[in-house]
Amino acid sequence: MPDPTYPCNRHFVSAFDGTTRLIPAGPEQRFQLDGDDVRAHWGPRTRGVMLASPSNPTGTTIAPAALQRVLDAVRERRGFLVFDEIYNQLTYGGPTPRSALALGDDVIVINSFSKYFCMTGWRLGWLVLPEALVPLAEKLAMNLFIxxxxTAQYAALGCFEPESLAIYEQRRQEFARRRDYVVPALRAMGFEIPTEPDGAFYVYADVSRWGLPGEQFANRLLDEAGVCVVPGMDFGVHERDRWVRFTYATGMERLQEAMQRVSGFVRRL
Ligand SMILES: Cc1ncc(COP(=O)(O)O)c(C=O)c1O
Structure with missing residues (x-):
C-alpha cells in the first residue's frame, strides 16, 4: 500500500494475519504508487497491492497510466490488485475516472454507499471479485457479518432514482466549490499543498514551515482554535510529521469560520 494510506486498510490486512508493507509515496507521484514501486518492494511473500483512488488522506487520484503500470507489475507477479474506489464519483475538474473494473476481470474492486451516496451510517458497500474468489468471500462474509x-439494502435502491442522482450531482458540485475555496485559502496562509487534490473531500497540507510535528500542530489547533484536523501519523510512517489532513465535508459557513480560526492560529505561532 502507498504510505500515506487509509488506516483501516492496513488493519484489515492485520486482521487476516497478513503484514502490510507501506511504500513511501510522496506528492511528486500524487501520493500514489507506480509500477516501479511495486517491482522494487515485492518480496517472496507478497500477495498483492491495495490502492485507493481518490485517496484518503490526500484527495488525489492515481493517473490512469500509473494505475496500468501497477496492474502490469502485479500481473507479472501473478498477484492481485485490490482497488478501493469509494470516492470514484467524487472527483472534480475532469470526467469521472472509469472504474478499475474496466481494466480487467482480475481486479478486485471495493466500493460503498458511504461517500457519494451519503449513506455512511448504513454500513452498506460492495466488492467485485474475480469469479474464482467468490466462494471464498462468501465464506468470509458468513463469518464476519453474514x-x-x-433495511439498508432497500434504502439503497432509492440511490438510483433520477431525483437522487440529481441531488448527488449537486453535492458533487458543492464539494468542488468547497475544494476551490479551501485549497487557495490554506495556501494563502502558508500551507504547502504541492499536489492539487482532485477528489474525495480531503486536503493534505504540509505544516513543516511552522516547526511543529503534525501531531502537535493538530492538538494545538484543536485546543487553541477548536478546529479538528488529522495528523499524518494516522496514515503511515513516511514523513508522518510533515502533514495534516483537512476535510471539507462540512458546509461552506463552517468552513469559512474554520479558515478564519486556522489563519489566526498560524499567525500566532
Ligand atoms: C479510502 C476509504 N475506504 C473505505 C472507507 C470505509 O467506508 P465505509 O463507510 O464503507 O466503511 C473509507 C472511509 O473513510 C475510506 O476513506
Missing amino acids: CPPA
Whole structure:
C-alpha cells in the first residue's frame, strides 16, 4: 500500500494475519504508487497491492497510466490488485475516472454507499471479485457479518432514482466549490499543498514551515482554535510529521469560520 494510506486498510490486512508493507509515496507521484514501486518492494511473500483512488488522506487520484503500470507489475507477479474506489464519483475538474473494473476481470474492486451516496451510517458497500474468489468471500462474509442489513439494502435502491442522482450531482458540485475555496485559502496562509487534490473531500497540507510535528500542530489547533484536523501519523510512517489532513465535508459557513480560526492560529505561532 502507498504510505500515506487509509488506516483501516492496513488493519484489515492485520486482521487476516497478513503484514502490510507501506511504500513511501510522496506528492511528486500524487501520493500514489507506480509500477516501479511495486517491482522494487515485492518480496517472496507478497500477495498483492491495495490502492485507493481518490485517496484518503490526500484527495488525489492515481493517473490512469500509473494505475496500468501497477496492474502490469502485479500481473507479472501473478498477484492481485485490490482497488478501493469509494470516492470514484467524487472527483472534480475532469470526467469521472472509469472504474478499475474496466481494466480487467482480475481486479478486485471495493466500493460503498458511504461517500457519494451519503449513506455512511448504513454500513452498506460492495466488492467485485474475480469469479474464482467468490466462494471464498462468501465464506468470509458468513463469518464476519453474514449479510448486509436488509433495511439498508432497500434504502439503497432509492440511490438510483433520477431525483437522487440529481441531488448527488449537486453535492458533487458543492464539494468542488468547497475544494476551490479551501485549497487557495490554506495556501494563502502558508500551507504547502504541492499536489492539487482532485477528489474525495480531503486536503493534505504540509505544516513543516511552522516547526511543529503534525501531531502537535493538530492538538494545538484543536485546543487553541477548536478546529479538528488529522495528523499524518494516522496514515503511515513516511514523513508522518510533515502533514495534516483537512476535510471539507462540512458546509461552506463552517468552513469559512474554520479558515478564519486556522489563519489566526498560524499567525500566532
Ligand atoms: C479510502 C476509504 N475506504 C473505505 C472507507 C470505509 O467506508 P465505509 O463507510 O464503507 O466503511 C473509507 C472511509 O473513510 C475510506 O476513506
